[in-house]
Amino acid sequence: MIKAKWWIYTVIVGLLPFLIRSLIVLFDKKGSVDYWINETDFISLGLVLNLSNINELENRELENKVWKTMKIGFSMVSILLFSAIFAIITYSDFKNNLDIDKTTVKFCSVCLSLVSVLFSYSIYNRLNSLES
Amino acid sequence: MIQIILISTILLSGFGLYFSVRTLIETRNKYYSDFLKRKNKTR
Numbered sequence: 001m002i003k004a005k006w007w008i009y010t011v012i013v014g015l016l017p018f019l020i021r022s023l024i025v026l027f028d029k030k031g032s033v034d035y036w037i038n039e040t041d042f043i044s045l046g047l048v049l050n051l052s053n054i055n056e057l058e059n060r061e062l063e064n065k066v067w068k069t070m071k072i073g074f075s076m077v078s079i080l081l082f083s084a085i086f087a088i089i090t091y092s093d094f095k096n097n098l099d100i101d102k103t104t105v106k107f108c109s110v111c112l113s114l115v116s117v118l119f120s121y122s123i124y125n126r127l128n129s130l131e132s
Numbered sequence: 133m134i135q136i137i138l139i140s141t142i143l144l145s146g147f148g149l150y151f152s153v154r155t156l157i158e159t160r161n162k163y164y165s166d167f168l169k170r171k172n173k174t175r
Contacts, residue, residue, distance in 0.1 A: 006137050067155075081140050088133070099154060101134050108141040115148035124154035 002131055006052070006124040011117070014048035014100055039106045046082045049113075049120040050075040056058040056127065065090040069121055078116060087108055 004109040012019075025031030053075040062068045085105060092100045 070151070071155075074147065078144060078148070081137075081144055084140075085137060088137070104134050104138060108137055111145055112141055112148075115145045115152070118152040119148045122152040122159070126155055126159045129162065 001128070003124050003128045006120070010048060010052045010120070011045075011062040015041075017044055022029075037106060037110065039102075039109040040086065042109040043082050043086045043089075046109070046113040046116040047086075048077060049116045050078045050082070053120055053123055054079075057123070060127070060128075074119070078112070080120075082109075082112065086114075 018038075021036060021038060021041060025036045054072055057072050057075075060068075075114050085108060088100065089105060091097070
C-alpha cells in the first residue's frame, strides 16, 4: 500500500510539470524536444522525491538506525545539489547568460532525477516489505 | 562551474545507484528468507 501511495502521490505529482509540458508539446505545432525536456521539471521531480524520502523516514521507528541515517543523509545531499543546479539555471535565465552549457545541465538533472526515482523506490520497497 | 556540477552529478549518481541496488537486494533477500521460514513452518 505504501508503494502504491508513493506512485500516486509522489511520483505522479512530481511529474506533473513534465506531463503538462508533454501535453503542450503534443497540441502545439511549434513544440520541440528542447522545450519538452526541460531541466526544471526534472529538478522539481527530484526535489519532491527526496523530500518525501526524508519525511517518510523521519516519522518511522526502524530497527536499523544506520540505514535510516544514511538514506536521510543521501537525500539531503541530493536536495543540496538539486537546489544548486536550480539556482544556476534560474540565475542564467535571469541574466541571459550563455556561458552555461544547457545540454550538460539538462543531462545532469535528468540523470539525477532518474537516480532519485530508483533510490526512492528502493526505500519505499523496503518500507512496504516491512509493513507487510 | 559546469565541471563541478558534472563531477557532483557523476558521484551522486554512482552512490545513489549503489545504495538503491544494495537496498533492493537486501530487501529481496530478507523477503525470501522470511518467505522460506514461513514455508518451512507450514510443512
